[in-house]
Amino acid sequence: MNFDLSEENVQVKNMARKFAEKEIIPHVKSYEDHGKFPKDILQKMGQAGMFGACFPERYGGSELGFLNFAIIAEEISRAHPAFGYAFNMQAMTCPLTILNWGTEEQIENYVPRLIAADYIGMFALTESGGGSDAAGSMKTTARLKGEGYELNGSKMFITFANEADVGVLFAKTDTAAGVKGITAFIIETDRPGFDAKPIEISSLGHMMRSCEVFLDQYRIPIQNRLGQEGEGFKIAMNALDYGRLSVAARLVGIAQGCIDAAIQYCNERVVGGRRIGEYQMIQHLIADMVVETEAARMLVYKSAYLKDKGEAATRESAHAKYYAAEVATKVSRSAFEIFGGYALTDEYPILKYLSYANMLHVGEGSANVQRILIAQDALGWKNANRHHINRKFSLKSDL
Ligand SMILES: Cc1cc2nc3c(=O)[nH]c(=O)nc-3n(C[C@H](O)[C@H](O)[C@H](O)COP(=O)(O)OP(=O)(O)OC[C@H]3O[C@@H](n4cnc5c(N)ncnc54)[C@H](O)[C@@H]3O)c2cc1C
Structure with missing residues (x-):
């Protein structure tokens, strides 16, 4: 067993950090202030091979593999958590699902454009009746009519939908067949009958x-x-195995961002004649933040390592997502305490980290949903790693 990152992993980590420092951090305020979607930055991330890490070269991928993907997603989310969204929409849940389940024509049509961010992607599963029961609450229908399907219904909380060109969307083709009545579609948003309305969530920015x-x-x-x-449903659950790896890596990035900001603040902020880092109660917070974030990172790396071996790693992705969400919300809460009133100001990123940690605690399956999956697996009632792996491709990095 070797816990060291390879030379390539370290290079990838440094590349992602430098990219964030040059291409994201200096520009992001202007996008946020104007509520402008940063498609040009996403395209630069695409050109740098970030979204194509788990895709074969013949479809425009960079073949860096899942571990490098997790390292990149962590670094970019550490720099700015909103950019972490793109690792789901432009890599894991939209194009990877098309790569895993699509025909050659579908893959060629959509995958290279999505991982280059020339097309913006989305993944539309959740409906207003309850994301935790995606199948049971699904009311959207798709009826075969002549040469095509007609879809009617609505979806809730679909990230990037107002900018998306294409997306993977789920609808019921047989309303009496339960989970077996659900079918996946590749949606093109420029067709009549599609509309997307942004939901006001001001804590996550515009x-x-x-x-x-x-x-x-x-x-x-x-x-x-x-x-x-x-x-x-099988396709959706398989997509979430990959989406959860991405979300878990993003949560570790948020936790690390909080640690880095808190350490700097602890060394600079003087209260009562001492740097606040000298107070033992603050040191307790820092110690827990560091150790728990490292433990979450190890779970992320394990899930990515197994995916690089060609396994679905459903169990390990659930472990990583559940624990990383608990850690990131706790760590960002601790950072909030360390920064005192200044945590609420726009001068520091703590409130933003806390908001995104809370959002990712729910997204891609809430903590309770992960607990149910993990406990049923541990109790031997359901084997979490039973999920079908539909990987039709291999990467150079495969072990
Ligand atoms: C900002 C944001 C972006 C999102 N982006 C997307 C996206 O791009 N695509 C997409 O498809 N979805 C997206 N989602 C939806 C997300 O996946 C859902 O919010 C999530 O699955 C939870 O669903 P819900 O919010 O409807 O909560 P509910 O399902 O209503 O759950 C409410 C609470 O009840 C608990 N609960 C529910 N059922 C049980 C049970 N059986 N046992 C114990 N506790 C239970 C939950 O854990 C939760 O705490 C996004 C959500 C947010 C907030």
Whole structure:
């Protein structure tokens, strides 16, 4: 067993940190102030191979693998948590799902453009009836009519939907068949009947939005179905295995961002004649922040390592997502305490980290949903790693 990052991993980490320092941090305030979607920055991230890390070169990928992907997602989220969204929409849940389940024509049409961020992607599963019961609450329907499907219904909290060109969306083709009645589709947003309205979540800023999506007699050809009719739930759960790795890495980045900011503040802020880092109660907070974040990082690396070996790693992705969410919310709360009243000011990033940690605690399956999955697996009632792996490709980095 070797816990060292390889020379390549270290180079990738340094590359991502330098990219964030040069291409994100100096420019982001202007995008936030104007509520402007930073497509040009995402395209630069695409050109740097960040979204293509887990994709074969023949589809424009950089073949860096899942561990490098997790390292990049952590570094970029540490710099600015909003940019972490793109690792789901431009890499894991949208294009990787098309790569895993699509036809050759679908892959060629969408994947290279999505990982280059020339197309903006989305993943539309959640509905207003409850994201924790995605299948049971699904009311959106897709009916076969002539040469295509007609979709009607709505989706909730769909990130990037107001900017997206394409997305993977789930609808019921058979409302009486439970999870077996769900089918996946590749949605093109420029067709009539598609609308997206941003939801006001001011704590997350106005640059990258999550939206309510409306489908009103929205028609697409049969060729836009992803997989077979009735395979949608399996496809969604498989996509979440990858999405959870990304979210867990993003949460570790948020926790690390809080630690770095808090350490600097502890060494600078003098109260009662002493740097606040000299107070033992502050040191207790710092110690827990450092150790728990490192433990979460190890769970992320394990999940990524197994995915690089070609395993779905459903169990390990749930472990990583659950624990990283607990840690990031606790660590950002501790940073909040360390910064005192200044945590609330725009001068420091603490409130932003805390808001994104809270959001990711829920997103890609809430803490309770992860607990249910983890406990049922541990109790031997359900094998979490039973999920079908539909990987039709291999990367150079595969072990
Ligand atoms: C900013 C943001 C962006 C998002 N982006 C996307 C996206 O791009 N695409 C997408 O498809 N979805 C997206 N989501 C949706 C997200 O995945 C859901 O919010 C999440 O799955 C939880 O669903 P819910 O909010 O409806 O909570 P609910 O399902 O209503 O749950 C409420 C509470 O009840 C608990 N609960 C529910 N069922 C149980 C149970 N059986 N046992 C114990 N406790 C339970 C939950 O853990 C939670 O604490 C996003 C959400 C947010 C906030």
